[in-house]
Amino acid sequence: MQAPIATKLIQDGMVGGHWVFLANCHLMTSWLPALDKIVEGLEGKKPHPDFRLWLSSSPSPLFPIAILQRGIKMTTEPPKACSRPSHVHDAVLIPRRG
Numbered sequence: 001m002q003a004p005i006a007t008k009l010i011q012d013g014m015v016g017g018h019w020v021f022l023a024n025c026h027l028m029t030s031w032l033p034a035l036d037k038i039v040e041g042l043e044g045k046k047p048h049p050d051f052r053l054w055l056s057s058s059p060s061p062l063f064p065i066a067i068l069q070r071g072i073k074m075t076t077e078p079p080k081a082c083s084r085p086s087h088v089h090d091a092v093l094i095p096r097r098g
Contacts, residue, residue: 003031010038010053017048026060036064039071 006022013020025032039053055071057063 002028003034006031007034007038013053014042014045014047014051017050019050019052019054021054021056023056025055025057026063029060029062032062032064036066039067043070 006028009018009020009022012018022035025035028035035055042053055067
């Protein structure tokens with residue numbers, strides 16, 4: 001189970017100032033509500049100034065809107081002549097507050 005590992009990585013990153021990248025969040029739909037609460041809780045805590053949380057996901061109606069609203073969104077698009085490769089995902093950066 002990846003959820004406890006991801007949660008610990010986020011907690012350790014907040015304390016140590018690490019960058020944390022969680023890939024393919026759309027595959028962990030059962031954990032997305034917990035991730036939403038973790039991200040919401042970042043505002044009340046004082047994470048290390050160097051801490052960054054990067055998330056990648058394919059488009060999903062189950063991805064919490066609140067996470068998208070709190071973060072900086074980046075998308076990658078293929079050239080107009082090409083179709084989107086299956087390995088290309090959207091990413092969300094949760095910015096540092098303060």
